[in-house]
Amino acid sequence: MLKTKVALFVPCLVDQAAVQTAWATVQILERLGIHLTYDSRQTCCGQAMFNAGYLNNARGSAEKFIRLFHDAEYIIAPSGSCVSMVKHRYADLDLSGSFLRDWESLRLRIFELTEFLVDNLGVDDIGSKFPFKVGIHNSCHALRELGIKAQPLKLLQNVEGLTLVNEDLVDECCGFGGVFSAKYPELSAKMGKHRSQQLEIDSPEFITGVDDSCLMHLKQAFKTNGALPGKTIPQTIHIARILASTSSSPFDSESYSYGGEV
Amino acid sequence: MSTVKYKIKSALHDQQLYAAIQNASNLSTAKRDDQILGLDDYESSRDAAREVRQRSVDYSPRLIEKFTREFTALGGKVYIAANASEANRITINILKSHGAEKGVKSKSMVTEEIFLGRALESAGIDAVETDLGEYIVQLAGEKPSHITAPAMHKSRQSIGRLFAEKLGIKYTDDPAELTEVARGMLRERFLNAEFGISGANFLIAETGHIAIVENEGNVRLGLSIPPVYIAVTGIEKLLEKLADLSPLVKMLAKSATGQKFSGYFHLLKPSREGEDGPEEMHVILIDNGRSRAMADPEMREMMLCIRCGACLNECPVYKTIGGHAYDSTYPGPMGSVLSNLLGRNKMLHQELPDLSTLCGACKDVCPVRIDLPKLLLELRARREKPLSHNMLASGWKWTMESSSRVEVAGKFARMVEKVVPKVMSGGVKPGGPGSFRTQVEKRKSQVESPKSKIRTDDEQ
Amino acid sequence: MNNSKNVLLFQKQLLAVNGEFISLDENQKVSSLVKEFITSNSIKSIVLSDFSQHQDLVEALEEDTEILADFGSRSYPLDEAGNLCAKADAGITDVYAIIADTGTLVISSRNRGDRLCSSLPPIHLALIGNSKVYLNFEEFIENTPKEHTYALITGPSRTADIEKKLILGAHGPKRVVVFYSEGNAGCT
Missing domain, CATH: 3.40.50 (Rossmann fold)
Structure with missing residues (x-):
């Protein structure tokens, strides 16, 4: 587990409006001894543009995302929606060449936080306390x-x-x-x-x-x-x-x- | 304000409508779940149903030809209508050739799609709707608000008032009494009907059968009593063989009404010598954009739809505003796609794909696994966009190309929280501590060892 | 295929969709049981379609019951047939086949009067003694001659168009009563 290298993806909404979530994600992964990296050039997965029908714009975001993350062993984000966008909807963006190739392997390595903890790391108790x-x-x-x-x-x-x-x-x-x-x-x-x-x-x-x-x-x-x-x-x-x-x-x-x- | 927006607004302020729709769709969903949850072969049945429909759309022209051959060999007649007005003209010509003026009609969304009722009326032909829900909306001068439950937007009280006003009966809001009143009124019409018109769920190419599903028995009366019978349906409804019905009729009953099997299932052919049935049978197949949709690689999936209505019952948007707000014959998720594929004027319903949160509940319940969110997204992408939107989109793209531009935009958004869309501002207090990115970078620049060991890229 | 097991399943499913099931023992005649039912339910008039046992029934019933139409003895013009059937308290038909796992009656169009006798009167009396017995829809479709018209009827006519409340007897029969005689069923 200690050797697991994870690239953190902080979706734009979390980055700009829910910083606490991002820090909490960092804290959890570090508590588990995970080697965490964060590339501050990251922006958005492209979902907002894609859902609004602007495929070209969304493709731009997707290509940027793939460029930044294709080397990562795992990509973890505290959001199901953005992970699903990358994992599934990029298929509808007519990606080509190296972007398509990189995405096809990248999509198997991106996970939502809880999914990663339970399904990949096999962890379901991380010593948390929340008396509510x-x-x-x-x-x-x-x-x-x-x-x-x-x-x-x-x-x-x-x-x-x-x-x-x-x-x-x-x-x-x-x-x-x-x-x-x-x-x-x-x-x-x-x-x-x-x-x-x-x-x-x-x-x-x-x-x-x-x-x-x-x-x-x-x-x-x-x-x-x-x-x-x-x-x-x-x-x-x-x-x-x-x-x-x-x-x-x-x-x-x-x-x-x-x-x-x- | 667009018509759709206007209708949404009035729906949102109609508490009775909201209560009626929530109640009906929740009951429908519960009945469906009763049938489906716990079925161990549900997923494989969906696959089987999809395979049948896929094949039926793939071979459509060949199947139409075969069906026509079989059906006409028995003395029936088959017509293909390119559009709504052609279909209406054919129907009227058949009826006029018999001098028929009064008849009965069973619920059919295709006839709603082509406004057959209105066309018959202006030709001086009186066709009464006999499905209870359709009878109610016809009396009220409305269109159905749901593809399988036409009057689901109405409360029993409003139906009671409608019957009292239009039929001159004493007010009652007891569903059993109201049903009995309609039964009595419509009995007369059935017995004197000169023609019967219905839709058709499927047509079987192999044998020339028309397959119709119903519960009330009005279809049965409509095809037993009048001498002339006309089935109107879409060209995508052909099935290759009788055995193809098996997965479909079961999925339809479960998904549409939460029944194990529908009350009535008809397998109809033109009557043979000495057999029961109408003297003349006609089938009108309507294209009205369907062959165009079938030739469209992305959109042809919509042609698999079997009109069960489960996606309407499940849709959180539909459940909030009801069917009329969509301002289209076909409402809900399936309607938001289909309406944009039918007819001549493709611009008419282009707002509808926006009426979805893309939550995916529709895809989840679809008995033939139509990926409705994907089709909605495709339609959003195809639509012509206003210049102002294009500029906004380009601005967004330009911003998202660089993290420093995102920072500027984010700061600006947090400052003017009240005037920007919630997506950028929700939950953030003005003057908050900045984005995650800036915080990380600040930490990194701190000389003392930061609490977090988080590494930025260039540190690796 | 085990017929009696299928008939049991049919009975269970028919009851689940608000149908009624009357079983005869070996010594009882269908006609006397139908007669008993007609008397106890105050049925004054009936119509019958053209099926093999119609003559027995006519003989047993004609004394106390008005027979408005007997499609086995003659044919009627469509409009007259409709009016007669609409007036009757009950319609009697036999049944081409039953489908066990859904409680379904299959009425074919081969018998004159089947459609009207099974749809217009408020009570449909269905005799399944000679019916084929199929386990499910697939089996029915596989084994059935393809040249005819069929109506698959599962319970009384029903609607839920007003506030989703289930009401029996929308346009067709309010009651569907099935008569079954053991040892006389199933030709499959």
Whole structure:
């Protein structure tokens, strides 16, 4: 395990808007003794452009991504959505030549964080402590395109002090959808309300998941709609931050980077 | 504001509509799950169903030819209509040649697609819809909001009020009583019908059979009582042989209505001497863009669709706004693709592919494994884009080409959080500590050993 | 293929889709059991399609029941046939085949009157004593002559078009009652 070399991919949304998730990912992988590298030239996987129908632009991002990451032994990202984009949707970008060749092998080495921990490293207990009631929202791309459902569950079950709720809740989209939420904000918000209310039923203190985009959308929905009668609004938190919390370095909601230091 | 946007807006403010659609789609989903979860051969049945449909689309022209030969050998007639107006004209000509003025119609999305009802009406022909849901929307002067449950947007109370107003009965909102009222009203129409029109789920090339699935028995009455019977369907519905039906009818019943098998399944042929059945049978095959779609390597997959409606029931967008907001005969995920392949005017429904979060629930439930998100994305990519969008996209691309430009953009986005799309700003406090990249670089530049041993590229 | 096992499965599946199943023992005649059913359900008028046992039934029933149409004894113009069947309290047909694992009746168009007698009256009495027995749809499709028209009927007519609430008897029969005589079924 110690010899595993991992290149960290921090999706643009996480890079710019959810730094804590990225640091938590670093902390988890380092705790496991993984040799971690980060190339600060990285930007975006191209999903936003691709989903908006701008294939040429998306191809540009894809080629850049492949150029930066094709040598990595493993590529790990704290996002199911971006990993799925690279792994599956690049197939629709008409890549050619060395880009196509490199992608065909690269796609087998890119993993979402929890998927990597459980399926590749065979780790489902990393000594985390998080003494709260937590519900999980399975993000659609992680769930349906990468088949990620059991992995986060296994990891959460082994977190000290954590009480898991909502386990049997039906999986449904939060209503974010990237460009969808920009084009149809009201509709997207109503879908977010629907999903957030489902998630509130078991009164979790936190809602977690593997994608910050969905969690941010849910956070907004909780904030806008207030709590259901008799309930309190849960906080949203990326699963990496739960897993990064230990008894010596407990979770701190105010911190912007891990360990509370910038 | 586009028509679709306008309709979405009004749907979002209609609490009754929302309740009706959530309720109906959740019940449909639950019934479907009851049939499918725990089936050990579900995935292989999907493969089998897809294989049959794939073959049927691959060999379509040959199968149409064979079907026509078989069906006409028995005295039936087959027509191929290039578009909606041609199909309507053929139908009207058949009916006029018999002097038929009053008849019955069973639910058929293809006839909705070509606006057959409207065409018959203006030709002075009275064709009453006999499927209960269709009867309700016809009375209300609406279009169906779902491809298998036409009136799912209506509550029992609104149907009660509609019946009281249009049929002059005493108000009731009991579904059993309302169904009985419709049964009584429509019985008369069946017994006096001069023609029956229905869709068809599949046509069997090998034997010349028409295959129709239903539950109410209205199709059965429509093809048993009137002397003239017309089936209208798309040219993609041909199957090679009878055995091809096996995986399809089972998947259809389970996916559409959560039944093990449909209430009625008809395998129809023109009647032989001494047999029961109508005196004349006609089949109208409609192209209306289908052969163009079949010749399109990316889009031909949509032609595999068997119209079960499972993707509508499962779609979180559909479940929030209902079918009418799509402003198209075919709503939901399948409709957002199909509507852009049919007819002449390809610009008409180009907004619909945006009405999806790409969550993939539709692909998950599709009995023939149509990759709807992929088709939606393909349509988004093909669409002509407004100049302003192109400029934004180019700006994004230019930004994403370099990490330092991303930094500038990110800082700007965090500063003006309120005016940029949520995607760049959500969850970030103005004046926050900057991006992950800047933090890493800051640490790296610190002289003392940083807490994290994270290595940047040039350190390796 | 084990027929009695398939008939048992058929019975179970038929009941699951709101159908009814009446089994005869060896000494009972179909006609007397049908007569008993007709009396106890206050059925005043019936129509019959053209099937082999129709004469026995007509003889057993004509005393107390009005026989509006007997397609075995004559043919009727379409419109007259429809009106007669619509007036009847029950329609009696035999059944070409049954499909066990879905509780399905297969009515072929070979008998005159089959379509109308099985669809217009509110009660459909179906005699499966001479029916072929198939395990499933695949088996039916494989073994059935391809030149005819078939209707596969699974339970009473139904709709769920109003708020997804299941209502029996949308346009077709509200009740489907199957009569089965052991030792007399299955020719496969």
